[in-house]
Amino acid sequence: MLAASLVSPGAALAQPEPQAGESAPPEDKKGEAASRFYFSHTATLLPSGQVLVAGGVDYASGDSIASAELYDPATRTWQPAGSMGADRHDHTATLLPTGQVLVAGGVDHASGSLASAELYDPATGTWQPAGSMGTARSRHTATLLPSGRVLVAGGVDYASGDFLASAELYDPSTGAWQPAGSMGTARRSHTATLLPSGQVLVAGGYTSEGDLASAELYDPAGRWATAGSMLTGRVHPTVTPLPDRRVLVVGGLSHAGYEARVEQYDPASRTWLPAARMNSARHAHTATLLPNDHVLVAGGNSSDGPLASAERYDPAKETWLPAGAMNRARTYHAAVRLKNEQVLVAGGWGSGGALSDVERYDPGTGQWTPGGAMQAARWQFTVTLLPNGQVLAVGGWGDVGARSDAELYDPSTDRWELVPAAMSNARTGHSATLLRTGHVLIAGGAGSDGVLVRAELFDPETMSFSLAAPMRHARTGHVATELPDGRVLVAGGADTGGPLASAELYDPTANVWHDARLLRTPRSKPAGLLLDDGTVLVVGGVGAGGIPLATAELFELFSNGTLCRQTADCQSGFCVDGVCCNAACDGSCDVCAVTTDIALIPIGARIPGTCEPIDDVACDDGDACTQSDVCQGGVCVAGEPKTCASHACDKVTGQCLTLCKSVRDCMDGKVCDRTHQCVDAPPDAYHHDTSDCALAAPDAPPPSPRALTALFVLALAALGARRPRAVA
Structure with missing residues (x-):
């Protein structure tokens, strides 16, 4: 009361x-x-x-x-x-x-x-x-x-x-x-x-x-944000952005088996809604957004084996339509939309094993036609559309294990050509991400060397691979997404211990990986997608114990002023005083956080996340021999110097020296003698001896070269005058 x-x-x-x-x-x-x-x-x-x-x-x-x-x-x-x-x-x-x-x-x-x-x-x-x-x-x-x-x-x-x-x-x-x-x-x-x-x-x-x-x-700032849960837990679903910013999640493998159920995610409300079912349940299929905003789903695995069927989803009518059948049933294949708007479907696994054949789907006619075959049969590999319109196919499983080679497809000639030099590691279950430089980042995966931590860069200009900085964690079956600022987010996957919650960011400009905040749920083989607002949606996958996951998570780069723990949390790439900052703000008299009790700083910034100088706050100028240093105008100004008796103060330790090597190790008015002690300067000595001990006062002007030469001649004359004469 x-x-x-x-x-x-x-x-x-x-x-x-x-x-x-x-x-x-x-x-x-x-x-x-x-x-x-x-x-x-x-x-x-x-x-x-x-x-x-x-x-x-x-x-x-x-x-x-x-x-x-x-x-x-x-x-x-x-x-x-x-x-x-x-x-x-x-x-x-x-x-x-x-x-x-x-x-x-x-x-x-x-x-x-x-x-x-x-x-x-x-x-x-x-x-x-x-x-x-x-x-x-x-x-x-x-x-x-x-x-x-x-x-x-x-x-x-x-x-x-x-x-x-x-x-x-x-x-x-x-x-x-x-x-x-x-x-x-x-x-x-x-x-x-x-x-x-x-x-x-x-x-x-x-x-x-x-x-x-x-x-x-x-x-x-600790983990990813939740994005609700799907109605069905699923492994290897496909995620496709729709024109209205919703996300279509299709198929996969659930507790019930191969899935025909489809869901839509609404980023605005972070909610999930059921959508019309596919005509065929399928897993390890492909989904490609067509020019008319329909989604083409092709192939995949079913209870009867690999599928040749394809179907299109019409988001306006929310219905599925037949899209003909491929010439070959296949699963674990790859698909990419070409610049001529056709869809290229390549490789995969069929009734006879690994496949090398290729097909093209024409959205205008709704027809499938055979294309030029790849140089090597491969499945569970990656394809990347390059800026020049060619398609890069990398790694995957072959007939006798993981492959280290890659090949390029030229749509104008309908031909595949092997890249002259292979990767340093054979791999499958890796990721391939097109960077703004035109290079392709190949990260992780698994092969004969086990789960890989290595990453490589493919250069289309030189048609060659080069090693990139290795990831911080070995992983396979992960997702990789380029963020709006050009960095690449790699999340989840698995190593020999099972599904991973770890995530990391690759910075192409510095060729370095940074740890990012953890997923809420460890997951392998999820699906991922960059949303229009710059966040990354990761859905489904395999959890601990092999459980198909229904949960979804969001990764966002925090804006300036938001709490952070590491560089990878921030849009700016700077985490200072516990908040995302607009600059490195690494000066001893710079501050970026507003809330002092969180950042544990004496004075807060006026604008959260904006680096600014501070005044009248204790600082350290890096010289241990000054005391009570203080910030003035954003600069750390040295305070009162520490006073020593004869020897100078050590700027590293802040302690008074006990021995000297030169006059610089002595207090003003003292010189270093031959016993390495600082003593009062002789009033008439203006030279240094051979041990670098000064016999002249620090403030005394140095002798001229002419005076030194005269002293040297006089010394020789004196020695000559004292030399004993020979006896006749």
């Missing part, structure tokens, strides 16, 4: 709900009372020093209310603050960096828990909608993250009676809500605390089984 004694009964913070038979507390006579007594509201301290009290339950009527009021501590008065679009109580209110207040969820008097959110702008004194959460909830928590986004977690949906484990993120810059995964335990009336690490500690609360003692951590 401390808050009630400071303001009024109507704005009591965290007031417990009155029980039957209780009466309202007496009005506080020290200040003006609010318009009425209510509870289960929120109270938010604004930058102006005023307190915004919003919503709640009217004690007299028992109805939830939409009105809001402002308390001014300076005048101890209350004034109206408009009304929200919906009456609500048991909601949350969060002060944003903009000064606005985000109110989310709660319960109204009619429909139960709310999904809606609203923004209060103190500058205008008005309320406006702030979108809707994916799930209606009340008695949840809302935590402002260092990135400026708001994490909403848990709660209860009174309409269904369900306790919630789900979490969502609100981004003030876009006004959008997105899923943020789920807690391990559904809970309401819990606490959520932002830790110095940037993580959020969720503790306690209540669930359908009673009070909770458990706690868990939300880590915004």
Whole structure:
């Protein structure tokens, strides 16, 4: 009741709900009372020093209310603050960096828990909608993250009676809500605390089984974001982007066997919806987007063996249409759309083993025609369309094991030509990614040498392979995707220990790999795709124990000001003071983070993620012999020098020397004698001896060459004068 004694009964913070038979507390006579007594509201301290009290339950009527009021501590008065679009109580209110207040969820008097959110702008004194959460909830928590986004977690949906484990993120810059995964335990009336690490500690609360003692951590920079779960777990599905930005996921292998079921992923809502089934169940097939936005699915494996059939998906009508049959049944083949808009299908595995034959599909006529055969039979290999229109086929399984060779297809001549020099390693299950330089990055895979860590670059100009920097982890059956900034994300796969959660980024400009944050679920043989917003979607695959996975995950490069742990987290490529930064910001008097308790820095930047110099902060100029160094104008200025008796201070250790080699090892006014001690300088000596010990004071001018020559002649004369004469 401390808050009630400071303001009024109507704005009591965290007031417990009155029980039957209780009466309202007496009005506080020290200040003006609010318009009425209510509870289960929120109270938010604004930058102006005023307190915004919003919503709640009217004690007299028992109805939830939409009105809001402002308390001014300076005048101890209350004034109206408009009304929200919906009456609500048991909601949350969060002060944003903009000064606005985000109110989310709660319960109204009619429909139960709310999904809606609203923004209060103190500058205008008005309320406006702030979108809707994916799930209606009340008695949840809302935590402002260092990135400026708001994490909403848990709660209860009174309409269904369900306790919630789900979490969502609100981004003030876009006004959008997105899923943020789920807690391990559904809970309401819990606490959520932002830790110095940037993580959020969720503790306690209540669930359908009673009070909770458990706690868990939300880590915004720790792992990939969840993208919901498919309706069916599947291995080796295909993923294809549709014109409306949805993603078509087709076929694969599930617990039920070969799949004909199809799903669509909506990136905007991060939800999955079923789509029309294919005419034939298939796995290890290909899917190619055609010029008319249809998706051509060809071949694959089935319960009856390899398939020759093909079909087209029409996203406008959401139906599947026959697309004829290939001349050869095949699976584990490769397909690519050529610049003439035809689809090239090559190799694979058929009834007779590894295949070398090729077919071309013409979307205009719907016909399949044979093409020139490859130089070598191969399956589970990669094909890459090069900028010059040719197609590079690399590695794969052959008749007698993994292959190290590669060949080029020229559509103008319908001929294949072996690349003169093979790769350094035979491999299959690798990835091939076209870089902006025109080179093709070949990474990982497996062969006679086991699972590979090696990567190679193919240069179309020289028709040759060269070694690239090796990956940080050996892997096969992974996904590789070029990001908008030209770096390549490699994720998942497997090694001899099973499916991997690790991911890494390749930087072509520096020829170096960086560890990236881990997948939430280790997975091998997933499918991956770059979405229009620059995030990477990874779906399905094989999990631990050989289980087909239904889960999907998203990798995004964080914008400046967002929490990070490593370089690979950031769009800029710079992770400084625990946040993504616009520059390397590696000076001792540079800072990039705003929140000092997270970055553990004395002064924060004014703009999150923007490197700027700081002043009047202790620093280290690199000289251990200066004390109390301080930042001035972004430069570390040396402080007072350490004082030593005779010998100088060692700039590395900061300790006074005990021996000298030259005058530079002595304090001012001292010289180094032949015993390597710093002593007072002789007043009439101006030369250095052969041991580099100076016999001249440091401030004395050096002798001229003429004076040194004269001294040398005089010394010789003196020696000659003292030489004994020979006896006759």
